[in-house]
Amino acid sequence: MNRKLLLTKEAAKVLRISEEYLRSLIRKKKISAYKEGRRGGYRIPAEEIDNYISRRYNEKTSKISLTKH
DSSP: OOOEEEEEHHHHHHHOOHHHHHHHHTTTTTOOOOOOOTTTEEEEHHHHHHHHHHHHHHHHHHHHHHOOO
């Protein structure tokens, strides 16, 4: 199993959000991640970033389709 893990800084850059907002999403369990060590940052699986983007896209498109009816 070879999973690509992103650091908080890398994942925030992909999502085009701040690192603090990404940490907030992780604390709210909207993005799965794990903490490395006592003071280490989060490690986020790349597939989790893809899943988050898909969920957000589906939320946006479902809201748009609801307002068109």
